[in-house]
Every structure is written in structure tokens, then in C-alpha cells.
Amino acid sequence: MGEGEYPGAGPAAERAGTPPAETVPVAAGLPLDPSPAQAEALLERAATLVAALFDGVGERPVEGDAPDPELIAGLLADRPGAPVHTDDALATLMRAVAQGHESRTGGHLAYIPGSGLLTASLGELLASASNRYTGLQAPSPGAVALEAGVLGWLCELFGMPDGAQAVLLSGGSMANLTALVAARERQAPGEPHRATVYVGEQAHASVRKAARTIGILPEHVRVCPSADGMRLDVEAIRVLIKQDRADGLVPTAVVAAAGTTNTGAVDCLPALADLAAELGVWLHVDGAYGGFFQLTERGRARLEGIERADSITLDPHKSLFLPFGTGALVVRERSSLTEAFGEDADYLRDLPDPAQLPDLAELTPELTREWRGAKLWLPLKLHGLAPFVDALDADLDLAAEAHDALAAMPGVTTCGAPDLSIVGFRVPGDDAAQDAALAHVNAEGRVRLSSTNLEGQVVLRLAVLSHRTRRHHVEYVLDRVREVVTGA
Ligand SMILES: *Cc1c(COP(=O)(O)O)cnc(C)c1O
Numbered sequence: 001m002g003e004g005e006y007p008g009a010g011p012a013a014e015r016a017g018t019p020p021a022e023t024v025p026v027a028a029g030l031p032l033d034p035s036p037a038q039a040e041a042l043l044e045r046a047a048t049l050v051a052a053l054f055d056g057v058g059e060r061p062v063e064g065d066a067p068d069p070e071l072i073a074g075l076l077a078d079r080p081g082a083p084v085h086t087d088d089a090l091a092t093l094m095r096a097v098a099q100g101h102e103s104r105t106g107g108h109l110a111y112i113p114g115s116g117l118l119t120a121s122l123g124e125l126l127a128s129a130s131n132r133y134t135g136l137q138a139p140s141p142g143a144v145a146l147e148a149g150v151l152g153w154l155c156e157l158f159g160m161p162d163g164a165q166a167v168l169l170s171g172g173s174m175a176n177l178t179a180l181v182a183a184r185e186r187q188a189p190g191e192p193h194r195a196t197v198y199v200g201e202q203a204h205a206s207v208r209k210a211a212r213t214i215g216i217l218p219e220h221v222r223v224c225p226s227a228d229g230m231r232l233d234v235e236a237i238r239v240l241i242k243q244d245r246a247d248g249l250v251p252t253a254v255v256a257a258a259g260t261t262n263t264g265a266v267d268c269l270p271a272l273a274d275l276a277a278e279l280g281v282w283l284h285v286d287g288a289y290g291g292f293f294q295l296t297e298r299g300r301a302r303l304e305g306i307e308r309a310d311s312i313t314l315d316p317h318k319s320l321f322l323p324f325g326t327g328a329l330v331v332r333e334r335s336s337l338t339e340a341f342g343e344d345a346d347y348l349r350d351l352p353d354p355a356q357l358p359d360l361a362e363l364t365p366e367l368t369r370e371w372r373g374a375k376l377w378l379p380l381k382l383h384g385l386a387p388f389v390d391a392l393d394a395d396l397d398l399a400a401e402a403h404d405a406l407a408a409m410p411g412v413t414t415c416g417a418p419d420l421s422i423v424g425f426r427v428p429g430d431d432a433a434q435d436a437a438l439a440h441v442n443a444e445g446r447v448r449l450s451s452t453n454l455e456g457q458v459v460l461r462l463a464v465l466s467h468r469t470r471r472h473h474v475e476y477v478l479d480r481v482r483e484v485v486t487g488a
Helices: 009-014 036-054 069-077 086-098 118-130 141-157 172-187 205-213 234-246 269-279 291-295 297-302 334-341 373-383 386-407 431-442 471-486
Strands: 165-169 195-200 221-224 250-257 282-287 311-314 327-331 422-426 450-454 457-463
Touching: 036 086, 036 118, 069 086, 118 373, 141 165, 141 327, 141 373, 165 172, 165 334, 172 195, 172 205, 172 250, 172 282, 172 311, 172 327, 172 334, 195 205, 195 234, 205 221, 221 234, 234 250, 234 269, 250 269, 269 282, 282 291, 291 297, 291 311, 291 386, 297 386, 327 334, 373 386, 386 422, 386 457, 386 471, 431 450, 431 457, 431 471
Parallel strands: 195 221, 195 250, 250 282, 282 311
Antiparallel strands: 165 327, 311 327, 422 457, 450 457
């Protein structure tokens, strides 16, 4: 099928606003390398679709199209073969994304919201279009330098000393895993079967998954009690570590949360840093949800002690509003990563040695990697830092206000004033009453809350983390909860 032939152009061409087929250089059968005119036409179509994706996104309902069984079945059965018309393929893609939740809207107050920034998507497009190889610095010194600049900023943001290093990964799970490998290699080299790690019962599931994945025996993942149902009991960990050491095991890492996923609670980081220093274990802080509140004054106060961690997980695709696919890890000592992940490869012998730039492949399990630096760098440049700080500050304000309003409702109990931006609460009644309240709040699909289990009870969660959440979104939730409470 050559360029200029348009099978399947019929229905697409009839669609309103679609130029006549003869003038469309992007019909079916695009060559692998489109001409510049075709490239522009493709990107124009993408521009139209992307602009529509972001138009009024903050005010959209959370519930998108109800799953269309026919579409789903068609997609599952879809196989590559003859080319289809560009407009038809793009229309299918857009129908697929319309199914299910709109995670980017300001009404998304469930789980951990992910809002997505257009400017990050633009950075991602340019990164993949240039397809620079960034596993090593020699082939792409410019691209690696651009990423290394952002990485240096991350280290400074968390008060790390010279010799610290940050890396970008696919998400918080991979950051937690990478941190635990570094900790294991430092603390228990050659004897992973004796390594123990200490995680809170409120720790994110990815921490236990990471420990298992890297070969820590399941019975050596100590799930430690909480002092108050929400935060790690430091003294309990001390007892466990001493006992494990006496039993000939190798206490390796304590994993603290800078904001748990359940309630946003921040573990007592200064006391945990003291404990880790005293007992000689690695302190990893999981800040996948809460880490970037460090950008705000209140956040810095709440996260005090994080600067003493050996490693910190961050998720720019949560608290820096990036589209999904970008996590980060900050480590106090670069050498902890190179010791864990550095390898010499004979077939790279003709590449020059690193200058002041890092070979990123020596710092994580990945070799060839997406150039993630671009999608983090571009938004920070185009918007400047202030809008990020303001958005996080606004999220802190909204969560605090929501907490106070909920606490003032008769019979409503809360998990306490939020450390960061997640409010846990219960309406009067049993667990079934919580589920009913949740269904009532979510019924219209305008907002979405979620729930969790805390100390054997269902707890409702209001998680404010989008830069698109406005006061009226939170007020809508409060009005619905009030209806539940007053039986209106
Ligand atoms: C989301 C989250 C993770 C996992 O991060 P992903 O980016 O989903 O892999 C880890 N820890 C906490 C506290 C989280 O909120």
C-alpha cells in the first residue's frame, strides 16, 4: 500500500473537520520514516488531540466512559497487519483512553492521584524522538548533563552532602528496589539469606515486594508495629534489630515512610536516623507520595530528619505532577550504587572514560534506558519552581481545611490532623456505613475518594495531591459527607 492510497479513509474523511483525503499526507501506509510534511501533519493531529485532552481537564468527572465490552474485545483480538488510516488508528487509541477513570482531574482524591503535565509529555516526546543513548555519558554528554543537573538539584533539595547521587527510574517501586539492593550490598554483601529489613505495617506494598524480589527471605522482612496505628514504633525496631543480631542475622535496612499511602503519616525520621546511626543499619525513607512536600516550608518541617537518610525514594509522577513513568532515588553515597550496579563490559572498551558526568547504567539495574531527564527538566524550566511549590502548599491547605471540617461534623472521627495531604476519617457507624458513605460521595462520578483498612477498621481517605484540585472539589466531598452524617 503506497503513500497516497487511502483504504479506510472513507469514514474518517466524513468525520467533521477532517480534511479531504487527497490533502491528507498521513493516510494509511505511512513509511517507517515519514517525510517532513507527513511528520508535521502527524504532529498537528497529535497537537489537536493533546490540546483536547487538556481542555478543562481539572473540572472533568472522575468517571470516564463506562467500559465498552465491544471495544475491549476488539482491542484484545487486534493484531498487526495491513496499515489502517491514521485518523482511524488515532480515534481507536483515544476511545481506549476514554474508558475508566480520569486520573488527571481535580476531583480525583482517591489512592494517590497522578495529574500529568503537558510540558512533561512534550519533554518525553522530544526525548524519545531524539532517542539519545543515556545509559553511558560518552554517546550523549549533553543529554546526560541535562539529566545530571536535575539529579544534582534533587540531592541538594534533600540536603545531601557532596558525593550524593540521584537517579531516575520508572517509579517508586523500582526506586525502593534499587535502594534495598544498595543497602544489601553495603550491609550484607554475599549473604542476602542473612539480611533482615524492617518495614512498618503501614509501609507501601512495594517495599515488601522489593525485599522479596531481591532475595531477602520472606521471614526476614520484619513488619514492625506502629506506635499509634500510623507511625513506626522506633523502640520496637530497636528491640527487633538487637534480637536479630544476637541470632546471627544481619540487620540491613530500616524503611521509613515520608508519608504513608494510607494516611500520609510521616514516620519519626529524626529518631529513626538516630537509631540507624546507633545500630549501624541503612535508613531508607520512602517518600514516593510525600517527598516533594520538601519544596514547601511546612513540608520541610514535617520531613525533618529526611536529610539524614542513606536513601530516599521520590515519585515525580505523584507529588511533582508528572505523567506516570518517573520515579527517583536519592542516595547519600554514590559509591553505594556503583558498588551494587557497576559492571565492566568488554564491548564498551572503545568508549572514553567518564569525565564529570555519570554513567547512569552504573547506578541502577538498567542499561539502555528512557532518557527520563528531559520530561523532568522541561516542566521545571518552562514553569519555574514557584507553581510547584504553590500547588503543593495549596494541597496542604485543602487537606488541613477538609480535616477540620470533617472533625467538626457530629460523630465523624479522623486519623488526626494530616501530616501532609491525606485525610483519613470515619463516619458514624460500622464498616458497612463507611462503604455506604464512600458510595454516596462517589455516586455522581464528579469526585472519587477511596478507602483502606486501619487497625481492623475501614477508613475513608481524602487524598489531595493534584495541582488541579480546587476548594470546590473538597467542598463537594464535605457536602456529601454532611448529607451522610445528617441523614439528609
Ligand atoms: C505509590 C507509592 C509507591 C510505589 O510507587 P510506584 O511509582 O507506584 O511504583 C511506594 N511507596 C509509596 C509510599 C507510594 O505511595
